[in-house]
Amino acid sequence: MSPRRIRSTMAAAASALVVLAGALMSTDSASGVVPPPPAGWTQVFADDFTGPADTLPSGANWIIDTGHSYPGGPGNWGTGEIQNYTANPSNVSLDGAGNLRITPLRDGAGTWTSARIETQRTDFKPPDNGVLRIEARIQMPNVTGSAALGYWPAFWALGGPYRGNWWNWPGIGEFDIMENVNGINAVWGVLHCGVNPGGPCNETTGIAANRACPGASCQSAFHTYRFEWDRSVAPNQLRWYVDGTQFHQVGQNQVDAGTWTAMTGHGGYFVLLNLAIGGAFPNALGGQTPTAATVPGRPLLADYVAVWSRGGGTTPPSSTTTTPPTGGGGDAYSTLQAEAFQAQNGVSVEATTDSGGGQDIGSLANGDWALYRGIDFGTSAAHQFVARAASGAAGGVSGLVEVRLDSVSNAPIGSFAVANTGGWQSWRTIPANISAVTGTHDVYVTFTSGQPADFVNLNWFTFGH
Template structure:
């Protein structure tokens, strides 16, 4: 089990890691996998939602339509050293990240003459990978870990993982938004770790910063010497819901909904979804915990992680319409309603008009907004973050962008103690509603959260750019989930 790459350095424990590196025996051993596949494999009974098989010329970068490349030592405004103490500088150089011309992505850590390490980390643009209501999500990759072992591997930390969409633009709401580590490995050990991170840090229901995890040896050939298939499933088809981890189709770890409290489960599942990451870190809390300070002078650079494909499937379920009945009393889900109210859903949908920006730029500053207010509200802050799903449409208007600001008055005294403005959402010029969610990321935030005591919540929606009006669905169509229990 890992110490998460998002955890605070001052809270990095080394306990329980060794105990979780337990080898599971007695399972069917499979032979080593072959070289890169020609295509993403079929998965009978599953519907392919997204994939990349990394086909392209040698030294070309991964598809910019699918991936964004992280650079430096952390997100702007986020934890230093990516929150884990890893020492490498991530770059977009083909020396560190490239297609190899043979159907693989290569992420290669390198060390220069002065001892400085570079490597690469990429993440999907899409941040909406989520199990459908009543169905199952499957995220899978066929990967060969860096082929290095022993002292030469000390400090290597390859990973294939997913983070909750609300992390984008915030960078301080981990672990509440959820993290699924589909494949992790450190120090060239012949083991794969699968880990869930959730709740609060430190401690909490997921034992942070360590998380809830398990490990096992790779079937047949070692993790380092051959490709293996690593799969994660999020199953909402049965009660309780379940999370499952596999290597080469062999189940080795699971967590079900009943193991966590309802609020923790909701915070990591009831948002827009997840984005997928691939990286090779050098050093940091997890490799250090198992081997002391890493890397060492014996660590050998230049051993790449190879990725044949990454794919996302779903099975069963479907698109669930917004609820038409009021949520239970005390729900944190606020629906936008007529007459400027926010509260329980009404029985049917309606619309309001967002005034044109008039060709001006109102990014970050409400311009003739539609305003919805809820209160008085007395609730305890649960440590999470604001989530929303707004139904918006600009018809055939080109380049319209809707924007939302959510403000919290903790005591009802007229002072907005916490104000969050999210990046605007550019609707397409095709009639039909689209979902604007917190996955667009925070543009700015002021103040701090705290318990609400006869407090108020204000939601403002306006057109930030463009030269035409837009439509906002209300009633049972657009909602904001506030982080209060």
């Protein structure tokens, strides 16, 4: 839910993608607690909204926005929404059962009120070479059809420099983690960036995707909505999930360097939850909203909001997972492009002149590595590793290209030695024997040398039986 935008173009296109699926089911319950950090992650913020019923959310964690705009900012929050935001517990409060409740109300004169909160903190950002994860467990307002016209719940993040400026959107960046309108069984994920109108994020539309909620509808049950900002891969990635299933991704290479720096180079983001009524997005999918048929009083329920980070520095956490982790996956017996890693240390990516073009990873020296998550070896054991390598190393400089499974610190299961092949783009296909491997593993390709100098480039690799 951007500070200001007209979204008819995005909404009209996205409406074709919406799957109106999922029978209405009884409301799921709150879990009451923030889940523990996933393996390898560190919690940096959390609120489980535990407290007495009809009390406001923690003032240490949240700011409650009021009125029809920020002071001096664009009117109607820049989106055309019509409600007045308040700090009244009838609009925003804990429900006593472990949820935050944001309830839109309409008085006898037809005036709508609702609520919007944002974190006090504006510094949510992944560490260098790490990953940030923003997550909430939410039940959208349980209302559909004509009774839902104008409902616009959202869980999102805005670049910190927006606070106090109010006019630098979309350059400072916006991550819409969960948006929904008019009671449609779908979640939208959107990136806003660059300039308005137009620019690399096609404003005011943004770069968007949507899908139906898995299983029970978005309105009838709690679902988990997650956003990840991954600085451990090159190019960096932004990813959107519902109930652990990825449905949207934007890469650093999809926008120009200046735009990417403007939205990622500042001190971080703040997180928001709100329930708007009317505005450009619901109007684009439902005509002028709300209508006389729109029913007030159907709340957004948030079980928790949490922010975690992972990695940073030069070494990722060890993993013993046996299923393809987030952002990875692949067939061990296909051609695995070396530049398609999910994490790395000391690795750079460059254009290659090898057959087929594309990119390779280069500047590889002792201690460097690249990680490929969730590689499936199947049930018939692999016994061979084959890689496409090149080297322009000076005389006397050589090293090993090694394969390790599930942790960069585990012993290699196989390796081959390489020295000068005639140049950094003079490619050779080199085989090596490996210990028998079955199942699904994280694959680390590591580089070991007795000299500190670069000794090899890698274009692709594969495994064989």
